[in-house]
Amino acid sequence: MFDVSAAALAAQLFTGLVLGMIFVLLAIGLSLIFGLMTVVNFAHGSFYMLGAYFGFVLLGLSGSFWVALAFAPLAVGVFGLLVERFLIRPLYGRNPDDPLLLTFGLSLVLVESARVIWGKIGLTLDPPAALAGAVNLGFTWFPTYRLFVIAVTIVVVVALWVFLKRTNVGLVIRAGSRDPLMVAALGVDLRRIWMLVFGIGSALAGLAGILAGPMRGAYAEMGVTMIIESFVVVVVGGMGSLLGAVVAGLLIGEVVSLTTFFAPKLSDIAVFGVMALVLLLRPSGLFGEAGLME
């Protein structure tokens, strides 16, 4: 079982990295929304699915993958803004379970709608010609498109970090997640901030969707398993922690990849094993702050 070459193992770690990148994008959005609004967004997986389908539509309209890559996440972001404004906002101040139930119901509606609009069979998206083919990394040939996914994710995560740490809006977002009452008392309209954050989180899910499209295709149920694994990432990283989402996303990606390599039968449950272990040792996750859930 363990008679594997170093090259195969290196290739395996690299595939895990790409899996991790998709998890990172999804988990950051979930974590951002939860951290600020304490809304557990069950529709996040459906936003991921919408990203892939919007990408497909935009690719068809414009003929350019780059246009689709730029505008599909924006479209999902706008959709997220609308969802926050008209569906979630009326539930603020009520039981925290209410938004969870609402977004869960919304995810069912979106999956069914996708089946109605785009059909029950999935669609395929092709990567642009410039990213087709494979690159020789020395130890293995690796698909160019997957390297591109790594690069895009790094750029987006860094940009988001700069936005949160170095801009005024970012400052308000961080303050709002720490103490919303105080921020409101200082005259900031937090409702607009919440809407914005929900939009950004949704756009990140949409970006994950369009990035995953050329690797996995687009189909209505694509978000159903991803949302569960993304929640695992958020819990492992610590609810509300961005650094946690990044580290845990990469960790879970590698765990999935390496279990598939050494014990494929366990690849399904290994992530839950990691979650259980982390929760036993650090109940609020790797980088979570205690007390956020109370």
Place this chain on the structure above:
Amino acid sequence: MQRRTFLKTATVGAATLAFPSIVRAQGGDTIKIGFPGPTTGPFGALAKDQQQGAIVAVEEINAKGGVLGRKLEVLFRDDELKPAVGAQRTKELIENEKCEFIVGGLAAHVQMAINEQTKAAKKLFISVSQSDEITAKPDLGPLTFHEALNPTITSRAVGSWISQNLGKKWWILYADYAWGKQNTAVLSEGLKKQGGTLLGSTPYPLGNPEFSAHLPRIIDAKPEVLVTMTPGADNIAFLKQAISFGMKKQMKIAQPLHWLPQLKQGGPDLYSDIYAGISFTWQLEDSIPEAKNYVQLYRKKYNEPPGDYGAYAYSAIHEVARGITLAKAVNSDAVASALLANPTYNHYKGKQWWRTCDHKAFQDLWIVKGRERAKMKGDWDFLDVVQKVAASESLDRTCGEKGVA
């Protein structure tokens, strides 16, 4: 509108939407065939092909005056690919709709649930999807028939062709559920008999769209052939990723079956040079007159060629009609006896027959290979027929091995 009136109208409206066939069936004295299938869900496209195949058969039969002077009618129900729902829908079809015959079922576990109901109600059931168990103890009932191929036949036929023609060093990647595991067992056993080597086999969870973590290890092992059991949407995702890792150039890729909806979705860029078995492909119309008849009827109605699963349904509906005509009775017992007494038939692809001990249909199948885009004639011309594998009872387990001798 008053609240009460509104409620009344809405209820009637909803009932009509939910049970359109009740409304339709009140018209005449038809012979009803119940047809459960997973129209929603991952196998929706195959289920749709099956419904269309059944409709083509019914319209063809009714255009010629029906059976015993009565028209046939098929009642479709969505089993949602869930055994419990399949059982419930079948029970309703039999008890409420008074269907004397049931045809349908996709995915082995739902077929079993349907079969339990038809056995209890003593109604004829012709299953039209792959399963090894349905014609073996304890599932086979006196009125259970199986029109489709099964994993044993498919994998024995396809596996021995692969090892003789593509190479004897294999890796197997399979979806970790009944169908994937059964095929893997049959393929591994067949390969051993041929003196081949199984370098490794890896399971993956069904419905998981990410295969990249499986690929480096397979590439590293350098098999001559990679055989995969990746049904439904998984098939597309797998091929996309395998090709992006350059695997199509490094090894032959084969699978037990090609499915027309997937071929259409993935297109020749994915499927060219991918080998598989198939129970029917519309190109057979060039060489088989019955195939030509079916393909033409289907094309005329749906403007596209039929797939392999629709053809099973087409053939099964014809078998019900043939049985009724032979038995001169609309009765499951009489029809079953008539079919077993006259086991040979030919509805769409040449001679088939029921083996009387296990009610299994034996039939030809074909080894096919995905065509390159440049060689395609029209939108649907995805396959080259490489070789015919003639129907043979030796490809299946014997009735003794199945416990039904």
